[in-house]
Amino acid sequence: MRFSGLKILTEGLTGNRGWTPHWRDPAPKPEYDVIIIGGGGHGLATAYYLAKNHGITNVAVLEKGYLGGGNVGRNTTIVRANYFLPGNSEFYSHSLKLWENLEQDLNYNVMLSQRGQVLLSHSDGQSDALIRRGNAMRNQGDDAEWISPEYMRKNWPYLNFDSPRFPIYGGLMQRRAGTARHDAVAWGYARGADQRGVDLIQNCEVTGIDIENGVVKGVQTTRGAIRAGKVGIVTAGRSGQVAAMAGMRLPIESHVLQAFVTEGLKPCLDTVISFGMGHFYISQSDKGGLVFGGDLDMYASYAQRGNLPMVEHVAEAAMTLMPMIGKAKILRSWGGIMDMTPDGSPIIDRTDTDGLFIDCGWCYGGFKAVPGSGYAFAHLMATGTPHKSAERLRLDRFRTGRGLMDEEGTGAQHNLH
Amino acid sequence: MRLPCPICGERDVREFTYKGHAVALDRPAPNAGDAAWEDYVHLRENPAGETRELWYHGGGCGAWIVVRRNTVTHEVLGAELASEVAE
Numbered sequence: 162m163r164f165s166g167l168k169i170l171t172e173g174l175t176g177n178r179g180w181t182p183h184w185r186d187p188a189p190k191p192e193y194d195v196i197i198i199g200g201g202g203h204g205l206a207t208a209y210y211l212a213k214n215h216g217i218t219n220v221a222v223l224e225k226g227y228l229g230g231g232n233v234g235r236n237t238t239i240v241r242a243n244y245f246l247p248g249n250s251e252f253y254s255h256s257l258k259l260w261e262n263l264e265q266d267l268n269y270n271v272m273l274s275q276r277g278q279v280l281l282s283h284s285d286g287q288s289d290a291l292i293r294r295g296n297a298m299r300n301q302g303d304d305a306e307w308i309s310p311e312y313m314r315k316n317w318p319y320l321n322f323d324s325p326r327f328p329i330y331g332g333l334m335q336r337r338a339g340t341a342r343h344d345a346v347a348w349g350y351a352r353g354a355d356q357r358g359v360d361l362i363q364n365c366e367v368t369g370i371d372i373e374n375g376v377v378k379g380v381q382t383t384r385g386a387i388r389a390g391k392v393g394i395v396t397a398g399r400s401g402q403v404a405a406m407a408g409m410r411l412p413i414e415s416h417v418l419q420a421f422v423t424e425g426l427k428p429c430l431d432t433v434i435s436f437g438m439g440h441f442y443i444s445q446s447d448k449g450g451l452v453f454g455g456d457l458d459m460y461a462s463y464a465q466r467g468n469l470p471m472v473e474h475v476a477e478a479a480m481t482l483m484p485m486i487g488k489a490k491i492l493r494s495w496g497g498i499m500d501m502t503p504d505g506s507p508i509i510d511r512t513d514t515d516g517l518f519i520d521c522g523w524c525y526g527g528f529k530a531v532p533g534s535g536y537a538f539a540h541l542m543a544t545g546t547p548h549k550s551a552e553r554l555r556l557d558r559f560r561t562g563r564g565l566m567d568e569e570g571t572g573a574q575h576n577l578h
Numbered sequence: 579m580r581l582p583c584p585i586c587g588e589r590d591v592r593e594f595t596y597k598g599h600a601v602a603l604d605r606p607a608p609n610a611g612d613a614a615w616e617d618y619v620h621l622r623e624n625p626a627g628e629t630r631e632l633w634y635h636g637g638g639c640g641a642w643i644v645v646r647r648n649t650v651t652h653e654v655l656g657a658e659l660a661s662e663v664a665e
Contacts, residue, residue: 401624412620559620
């Protein structure tokens with residue numbers, strides 16, 4: 162079934178009886194060419210691009226819960242490509258280009274809204290650093306624009322421009338950045354992969370990875386053993402547990418990151434604002450809720466919920482940046498599990514086991530990376546060589562010290578990002 | 579979350595700074611080689627369940643403590659002074 166305006170009109174006039182399920186619910190076959198462990202955004206995108214770009218359709222995606230039930234459904238939906246360091250910058254640049262054509266490619270409305278994102282500056286030094294970053298972004302062909310406090314006062318008059326501690330000096334705007342409907346991204350990739358023959362198998366938890374003489378042979382699951390020539394681990398949030406099944410230890414600690422949404426309000430915020438000094442960022446959803454988040458709780462956690470000190474910190478940052486938010490009521494808060502690497506950047510690489518690949522370490526930036534990660538991981542698994550956008554996202558960079566991508570400049574150690 | 583400091587008793591988590599898994603107590607020799615140092619600095623068990631980790635009681639007595647904690651439930655199972663664990 163193809164979605165179109167005509168289809169919606171026809172269905173609307175005929176009682177909406179013609180809609181069909183978006184994907185099948187197949188039982189696992191005994192053997193596949195490729196198994197993807199993890200049916201989140203990255204896993205589903207990998208399966209989609211394996212089928213679309215490389216013609217590999219004898220693929221199973223194994224998901225222990227339901228499709229898109231992890232971080233792809235728990236994030237704050239921001240899409241951007243404003244990284245500074247080589248390695249990250251070309252990867253996210255490529256990912257944003259895929260986002261821009263995603264709806265046509267998938268024939269699925271992911272509600273990408275390029276409403277822009279602005280990084281605020283509060284000092285001359287910070288302005289210089291942001292302008293330098295903007296120049297780097299423009300040099301590689303992406304957009305970046307310095308915007309003045311006057312422009313901001315006109316558009317977002319409620320910001321606290323004259324705060325004694327954090328006066329607003331300007332900001333770096335990327336107009337092609339924005340937000341997307343996070344669940345729809347998972348569903349769109351799932352539907353696209355299913356249509357090309359990929360088996361999406363839910364409620365199927367991987368319990369072991371079969372390795373013989375250094376070569377992967379398949380996986381053990383709660384629904385039986387499944388053989389495969391290649392296996393990809395795409396389980397950010399739980400990467401450590403799955404990698405342990407293959408005898409690996411990863412440079413990852415899992416941390417909880419909280420997010421919040423207010424009750425629905427009238428339109429007041431037409432972009433994404435990042436207030437880095439307060440570890441705070443905010444946008445407004447299409448339903449009107451102000452969606453915002455803060456920093457990690459800063460201790461290892463798999464709980465998918467955080468503690469009150471960070472709630473208080475985020476609320477303080479919100480009041481510092483835009484005091485009017487004090488009139489809004491917080492409707493919900495939730496937490497997601499972040500794969501935190503020592504340098505704050507991701508990993509897409511092969512492992513020491515032949516046929517076993519890993520895509521992990523997305524820290525708190527995984528959502529915008531979904532298309533780029535799936536594209537690059539599919540390329541690596543299909544061809545055996547890294548895609549050029551992701552060739553620096555190596556697993557061994559921590560051992561060698563070569564190619565660390567520490568955007569914050571705090572050092573490549575755990576708990577600093 | 580409240581942590582039981584062996585010196586000060588049970589205190590709010592805001593008084594503490596998190597260092598990470600308690601591997602810092604097993605520092606390898608300077609000449610132990612790349613693999614041992616990568617293991618120490620970067621690689622982690624990262625358990626979903628009970629873990630041992632280092633916290634610094636900067637807002638209290640200034641002690642380093644080893645906390646046993648469950649990473650899935652946030653239940654705190656006990657704490658000892660790092661100086662005593664290291665001996």
